[in-house]
Amino acid sequence: MSDRTVRTAWPVAVALLGAVLVGVGTEAPARTSSWAATSQAGVAAAADAERRDDAFGHAAHDGLFPLCSGCHLGAETGDLEALYPDPETCVACHDGVTEELVVWDGPTPLETNLAFDHREHIDWTAEAGDSALVCADCHGDPGEAILADPVLDAATCLSCHEDPSDDEGHFVQADCSTCHVSAARSTLGPERWAAIPLPVDHAPDSFLARPEGGAVHGLLAAGNDVGARCTTCHVQDQCASCHVNAERVPEITGLPPAAPGDSRFPPITAAYPLPASHETARYAWAHTVRVDPAGEDCATCHTVESCTTCHIDPLPEPIEGLVHADATAAPGTAVTGAPPPSHDSPFFPERHGALAASAGGPNGGESCATCHAPESFCAACHERQADGGLRYHDPAYVIGHAADAAWNVSECSTCHNPVVFCRACHQESGLQSSGRLGPGYHDAEPLWLFRHPQAARQQLETCTSCHTQNDCLQCHSQVGAFQISPHGPDFDARTAWERNPVVCRACHLNNPIGGDRP
Amino acid sequence: MSVGIRLTLVLGAVASCAVVARPIEAQGVRGTLTHTGFYAELRPLVQDTVPLSQVTPTGLNAWEFEGQPIFCQAEQCTRFRAGSVASTVSGSVDGSFTAWGLGMRGLSTTVSFRARGRTGGDLLWPRTDDRLDVFLAYAQLVRGPWRARVGRQRILGGLGRNAFDGGAVLWSPRPGWRVEAYGGRSLALGLAEPRNTALEGLENFFPDRNAYLFGGSLQGRPHDQVDLTLRYQREIWSDRSGLLSERASLDVRAYPWERIRVDGSVDWDFAFARVGKAELTAQIPLAGRSWVVETSASRYLPYFELWTIWGFFSPVPWHEGRVRVAWTRGPARAWISGAYRRYGDAETTVVLSPLEDTGRRAEIGGSWGGERWSMRGEYRVEWSAGAFFSGGDVGATWLLRPGLRLAANGTAFQQIQEFRVGEGTVWGGGVSVDADLPWQLGLSAGLSTMRAGNTEVLRGPDWNQLRGFWTLSVPIGADPGLAGRRLPGRVR
Incomplete structure (x- = not known):
């Protein structure tokens, strides 16, 4: 040899x-x-x-x-x-x-x-x-x-x-x-x-997620000594390929990491199959009740950015348990922000009031402030619009707004102060009455002055967009020209007096219901 | 409080937030500054007189001048006619800021304000003389199920939008359940000013006192498919001389069966012991949500605060039934709706023929939104008390390149009686551009014009006008969530 x-x-x-x-x-x-x-x-x-x-x-x-x-x-x-x-x-x-x-x-x-x-x-x-x-x-x-x-x-x-x-x-x-x-x-x-x-038991169809919920590897990790089984073939670094919160999971941080430069353990291709729980109807709008207080159930796949796709500050408590996307090597699941089902209706912009007022729909957490900052989102229409903002109505909306206002398509006074907005603009446009009343504007209707009570009872808001209270008091007051009572047959004068006598005195020189009080 | 003091307070609050807030994690200062400019050129109406000798009698107590009805009394007739061309250039700056990280977990401050100004023209645009409004200025502390706010704030709910200077405490013992109580100095409806000064100079019968607002709400989820909110609110004059308002509301949303949704709301006015608004709506998706049928029944009685005399004029409600159907397939959407309304009996003496007390309204429209193009068209017609309207709108938006959108729209309508456009038709059109600029700046600008056709029957108002606008929004800080990316869509 x-x-x-x-x-x-x-x-x-x-x-x-x-x-x-x-x-x-x-x-x-x-x-x-x-x-x-x-x-x-x-x-x-x-x-x-x-x-x-x-x-x-x-x-x-x-x-x-x-x-x-x-x-x-x-x-x-x-x-x-x-x-x-x-x-x-x-x-x-x-x-x-x-x-x-x-x-x-x-x-x-x-x-x-x-x-x-x-x-x-x-x-x-x-x-x-x-x-x-x-x-x-x-x-x-x-x-x-x-x-x-x-x-x-x-x-x-x-x-x-x-x-x-x-x-x-x-x-x-x-x-x-x-x-x-x-x-x-x-x-x-x-x-x-x-x-x-x-x-x-690493079969792809069940290893990461099972139809009945849970994941085989999660159950294995939980039910066995992770160091005994998983680490036989895996190093800590590979867990971090998918687990966005790997650095916060003791079961992972306790695993031996690969030695620096050891190339035998390439990252695992991250996969985030949709858990069965997420496939339930309206899950996105009901997930808050399923989130554990610490958010650990979510923290494997989701980062804070998943939440902030929809949620705005202040973030819900469970989010405290999540990590930021830039603090993890794992890609995490991508969450796409989308309006909730309640917003699906093409009529929603005009009909959202009930939802906003009723705490936001069933199944939890669908409240406006979850996704919208009231200070900017609501104000874009409800407050900026009040000055003639441009977002809710088209710029030229004002030109044809009269019919919508008369019909009350969307309740104008929700955003607009009738005195400041409607009447001031009408005044500048020459539409506000001034001085002695005459049906000059309403003269398309003969003898308008005699016909206006019906219109006033039925569309009083429309009247107030041009007329001041003094216009009415010229006739409907004890000191007015005709002293015509504007009250309907069911008007409860006593209750009105008890509620607010100040207004009664706008027309009445004395206590209109008698009694001791002047 | 003078404009200078208010401006100083607002800017001081903003600056304080910016300085004190520490940029840790998702915290810091976030907000938006938006400048909006506006140009309008139109012919306001002016009241004119015409000698009786120049008008033509057309019937009992009826005259006509230049083809238009005119009111005459004694030897003089009055009419409205278009005045000379007037224009305005006005602008506003809106700021909304929220700051977190003030050294205490859960503590934040929010400020929202608007500064206005008129820079040119002889037309006074509404509110441009009110240089500064502070809509919101409150500090908020969130601790577990508790939330407390102190400062200028507002409540949105079944009783509308109510602003006040004061405090609010909210307790949410578990998801879906909230109890809130609030109170403070009441601010004028739709304005961010105390009641004793808000309408000064604008209303000759304005309140000269302040008012206090107290209220509370219970939001609950008695069933996992039912949400409801009960709200009570009361406003009294600061001198306790009377009531300004006392109302309650109930709002309910329920999914009684699968995807069928039912919304219900009703409010009660204690002052007059009557129901104000009430509405019941059912939304029924069909064919896998391709179709949505919405039916609603509603009652509406206008609400007037007790500082006005209007509520004492015994307004009557109207009742309405409506059906709307929408169809959606991919980027295409179409809708049609019809409504019928009946006004309540005015219970007043009718002289001559009574006014129309029913209304009908129909609407049909469609839209298509592709990746680069989107289009929308709509036509509606309305017969109602005091007005007839027939008109349509069309619009198209072109995404020229990412971040740059061009839009054009046109409109035509006929509106008779109340505004006396008569049988003529008004045509209008406009173009606008929206651009996303570097640093997340947003720029929008547009120009629109209206031109009256068939002018021989348009001797009254002159609807010819030109309008322009431009906005520049400047985001400050990264606002997470949909608020930073999604703004309300234009309705019309």
């Missing part, structure tokens, strides 16, 4: 030894499902590169080292430093003189994610009353050269570490940390990671 051969063979041999000692799964046990069998076969295939012939030649050294512990003392003592012999031990014979020169620098780090402690297994079996394990129980007789094949496959492990799920194999329910180190600590290369099959 040439030096080159030895240089190549030794690392391989050491690797093989490692594989033999710590075990890499091979074919699936018969009890596993076909999927699990395939999956485990995949792992075994990935390990093929490690399976080489026994380059060290244990059989050849059999007589020379009768005890395994002669070279692998650490397997008995648990001292990992002593798991392999020192290179000097080899050179003691293979010095190029006594035996062929061997240059070995020690064991090559293995690509593995397994955690196996020989000493522990020896002790456990002893404590269990089993006969003490010897190396051959697992590794076979070196003389039989069985070391050429891995001897510790998953099935071997599971023969003791019983898999509670007979159907789905150890990839689903087993406590991974029993046999595996975390992904962050593992030494598996990218190819080995890529070859690890997707566990059956």
Whole structure:
């Protein structure tokens, strides 16, 4: 054997030894499902590169080292430093003189994610009353050269570490940390990671969200020791690919992160399937009653910006539990602001008064101030319009507004003060009456003065847009020209006097209902 | 309070908010400054006299001059005619600011004001002589289910919009339920001024005293498909000499069956012991919401505050039934509506023939909104007491490029009797532009004109006029939520 051969063979041999000692799964046990069998076969295939012939030649050294512990003392003592012999031990014979020169620098780090402690297994079996394990129980007789094949496959492990799920194999329910180190600590290369099959419970249609609500991975994370299962294959950084609040979730922050520069764990493509709860009718307008006080239910997918798409300050309390979009690497779910169903009607702009007055619709929280700032939104029409603003009506609306005003299409006095707005403008336009009354304006109707009582009773607001109170008092007052009572037959003079005698005195010189009070 | 003092107070409040507010997270100062300019050129009506010798008798106590009815008494007749052309250039600046982060969680301040001015022309546009109004100026503290406000504020609800200087406390024990109480110095309806000065110079019978307003509301959700609000409000004169108003309202919204929505509202005037407005509306979506049918029955009795004599004139209500149907498919929408109204019996002596006491109104319209183009057209006709109206509007908006919209609209209408356009037709049209400028500035400008046709029967008012407007809005701070992006749509 040439030096080159030895240089190549030794690392391989050491690797093989490692594989033999710590075990890499091979074919699936018969009890596993076909999927699990395939999956485990995949792992075994990935390990093929490690399976080489026994380059060290244990059989050849059999007589020379009768005890395994002669070279692998650490397997008995648990001292990992002593798991392999020192290179000097080899050179003691293979010095190029006594035996062929061997240059070995020690064991090559293995690509593995397994955690196996020989000493522990020896002790456990002893404590269990089993006969003490010897190396051959697992590794076979070196003389039989069985070391050429891995001897510790998953099935071997599971023969003791019983898999509670007979159907789905150890990839689903087993406590991974029993046999595996975390992904962050593992030494598996990218190819080995890529070859690890997707566990059956990671099925895309249920893993992130299930029709009945919840998510498999969430339930797994909640129902299991996250560090035991999830971290076997994942690092903290990958959780942050989707969880916008990863930095606030103890279950995530407690996971080991990838080492800086470790490229074996690329970000997971973020996906935010719509939970079943969100598909209920009018969910967007009813979600407040479903939000937990801290907002944690929302915080996985939503940032503060999700809320501020619709909500304006002051933000609801649960939003305090969310993070800002610029403080997370995860994209989070995009929320599109849209008017609530109540706004669907094309008549809504004219009909929103009842909604605004009734606290905003059923199912919670559909109040105007959720999305609209009254100081700017409402005022755009209700206050700025009062001065002839431009937003509610078209600029030329005033020209044809008379019919709408007479019909009271939208209650003008909601925004406009009749005295200041209507009458002042009419006055400037020449429409306000002044001085002695005459039907000059109303002369399209003959004898208007005699006909106006009906119009006044039926459309009094229209009258007040041009006429002042004094116009009426010229006739409808004790000091007026005709002293004509404007009161209808059902007018309750006593109640009116009791409510506000000041106005009564505008027309009446004395107490109109008699009594002691003047 | 003088304009200078008020202006100083407003600017001081704004400056204080800006200085004190700390820009932490979603907090800081947010608001908008909007300048609106307005130009109008028209011929106001003037009252003129005509010698009796120049008019033509047309019947009993009826005359005509130049084809138009005219009123004559003794030897003199009076009429309204168009005066000389007058114009105005006026402008206003609106500011609305809210500041958070004042060192205490949940504390914010809000200020909303308007400054006005007339810069030219001989036409006095309403309110341009009132240089400054402070609509809102309050501090708010929100702590858990409690909210307190102190300062100038207003209440919007079933009793309309009521502004006051005072305090309000709101308690929301659980979603959908709120209890609110408020009170303070009442401000004049539609104005942001105390009652004793608001109408000075504008109304010869204006109140010379202030008034206090007290009220409360209970908003509740007795069922998950029912919301209701009960509100009571009372205003009294500051000298306790009488009542200014005492009313209550009930507003209900319910989804009795799937997507059918029912709105109901009614208010009660304690002063006259009568129902004011009442309305019941059912909205029924059909065919997957492609169709919306809305039916409503309403009663309307105008409300007059007790400082006026109008409420004592025994106004009568009208009752109306209305059906509206809307159809929507993608960007297309069409609607049609019809209403019938009957005015209550005036219970007054009718001389000669009674006036029309019913009204009918019909409307049909459609709109289409694509990515770059949107169009809208509408026609409505109305027969009612005192007026007939027939007119239509069309409009189109073109998104020239993102942030730049051009719009054009046209209108034509005929309106007879009350405003004596007669049988003529008024045509109008206008163009406008809306542009989003850098730094979130918004600029709008437009020009419209109206021209009267068939002028031989338009001897009274001259409807020819020219109007222009421009607005520039300046946002300050990032206003989250829909408020920053969505403004109310124009109704008409």
